[in-house]
Amino acid sequence: MLTLKFITENRDEVVRRLGKKHFKPAAEMIDRVITLDTDRRSTQKELDAKQAQMNQLSKSIGALMQAGKKDEANEAKAKTAEYKEEIKALQSRMDESENSIRDLLLQIPNLPNETVPDGYGAEDNKVERMGGTNPVFEGFKPLPHWELAKKYDLIDFELGVKITGAGFPVYKGKGARLQRALINFFLDEARDAGYLEIEPPYVVNEASGYGTGQLPDKEGQMYHATADNLYLIPTAEVPVTNIYRDVILSEKDLPVKNCAYSACFRREAGSYGKDVRGLNRLHQFNKVEIVRIDTPEHSYESLNEMIAHVESLVNKLGLPYRILRLCGGDMSFTSAITFDFEVYSAAQERWLEVSSVSNFESYQANRLKCRYRNADGKITLCHTLNGSALALPRIVAAILENNQTADGIRIPEVLVPYCGFDFIG
RNA sequence: GGAAAGAUGGCAGAGUGGUCGAUUGCAGCGGUCUUGAAAACCGCCGUACUGAGAGGUACCGGGGGUUCGAAUCCCUCUCUUUCCGCCA
Numbered sequence: 152m153l154t155l156k157f158i159t160e161n162r163d164e165v166v167r168r169l170g171k172k173h174f175k176p177a178a179e180m181i182d183r184v185i186t187l188d189t190d191r192r193s194t195q196k197e198l199d200a201k202q203a204q205m206n207q208l209s210k211s212i213g214a215l216m217q218a219g220k221k222d223e224a225n226e227a228k229a230k231t232a233e234y235k236e237e238i239k240a241l242q243s244r245m246d247e248s249e250n251s252i253r254d255l256l257l258q259i260p261n262l263p264n265e266t267v268p269d270g271y272g273a274e275d276n277k278v279e280r281m282g283g284t285n286p287v288f289e290g291f292k293p294l295p296h297w298e299l300a301k302k303y304d305l306i307d308f309e310l311g312v313k314i315t316g317a318g319f320p321v322y323k324g325k326g327a328r329l330q331r332a333l334i335n336f337f338l339d340e341a342r343d344a345g346y347l348e349i350e351p352p353y354v355v356n357e358a359s360g361y362g363t364g365q366l367p368d369k370e371g372q373m374y375h376a377t378a379d380n381l382y383l384i385p386t387a388e389v390p391v392t393n394i395y396r397d398v399i400l401s402e403k404d405l406p407v408k409n410c411a412y413s414a415c416f417r418r419e420a421g422s423y424g425k426d427v428r429g430l431n432r433l434h435q436f437n438k439v440e441i442v443r444i445d446t447p448e449h450s451y452e453s454l455n456e457m458i459a460h461v462e463s464l465v466n467k468l469g470l471p472y473r474i475l476r477l478c479g480g481d482m483s484f485t486s487a488i489t490f491d492f493e494v495y496s497a498a499q500e501r502w503l504e505v506s507s508v509s510n511f512e513s514y515q516a517n518r519l520k521c522r523y524r525n526a527d528g529k530i531t532l533c534h535t536l537n538g539s540a541l542a543l544p545r546i547v548a549a550i551l552e553n554n555q556t557a558d559g560i561r562i563p564e565v566l567v568p569y570c571g572f573d574f575i576g
Numbered sequence: 577g578g579a580a581a582g583a584u585g586g587c588a589g590a591g592u593g594g595u596c597g598a599u600u601g602c603a604g605c606g607g608u609c610u611u612g613a614a615a616a617c618c619g620c621c622g623u624a625c626u627g628a629g630a631g632g633u634a635c636c637g638g639g640g641g642u643u644c645g646a647a648u649c650c651c652u653c654u655c656u657u658u659c660c661g662c663c664a
Binding site: 195356401 | 595
């Protein structure tokens, strides 16, 4: 969430920038926050003064009792009753203001960075750059990956339906080994780029869900183990970022660079059609995530390094790709700026999103209470960033489709040492 | 699943009703000494809100209660540890 201080000090700027996200009630909500805050402050002044009086009176009673002046002590005691009433009233008024402010702040999205393009949806995203070359298929018609998966017995979607349900594929043989190979390749690449590998829990508690913002807004997207009130992670971002919840880092520890492989679980309620065919959208999938925590001064440099890292991955895999700078309307609630990576899937003839790299600036850190102490001892909110590096299913889809030949599928060279085979046929 | 113990500042660990926001040790920061370092010694060293500042207020796992006054007593929830049982 945005900080109260920034909102109250930059009212007009906040309203203007929220406009880019097409957040309609911005002005109304911001003004309400400012009104509530003014009220909260004056209430607190009153309350503090009253409590100071009360504290003093209590102390004097103690002194009187010790001095044996019982009558005077009792007299003072009688006075405390009315103080108590007033304190109680002021306290509840302040709690009310505070709660209302927090509720409002949770409903206000992050401010888009000034370099985020205007726009309403996917069609307004700006192509930052493109790379790789599209494959040419000579003498045969390329098959979509779900047919290739069946033809070479790599992935069994029906079996997943039997065991669990749609969106839970079963990988078999070289299909399963390709999963392991990609995970190891991505982790090794991240380590070479200086990221510390983390193996996090795949199930988190409520506090962690709130920390990264999955709760309360995206509650329906997570699988919820109600007997224990735990949530299956939709991404390793959740457990990894929550490592830094309620933590004050030292500036010399920044930037924090973590990477983690995890299975990811998403309910994807409401999805249907060609978007969910095959590997395009799953309820369970594998992903390697990179997470960075940095100073505000350095976070955009960090963002660029992350983009370069992800770009090197798709390059090494030899996939045609493009990088999109998302427009205000297509960005997530919590993001200040997001770059999407898409790879081109030749047989489906469409772009598939394989990574999303974002800077949340201090929006997530404020909720997490993730701060750092600089050399002068000043405590400031960190900036948090994360990105997929990479999500497997659509990468697999693109590899299968783009690398197919008339009689098999070529494995990208960088993966051969990880797979132990260079061809599926 | 059964039983017990516990939750205090970055960590360890005192504190059982009245200058306790909290003794002490370690770590950290500054200084003296030293060519430099170590050791020793001296000082500083939680967070948030509020205030121009001095200062004020809140916080000892969360919530509620008793009391003029709660880290300390009571209730409740959550979590952790240990033992037993089961078990990859």
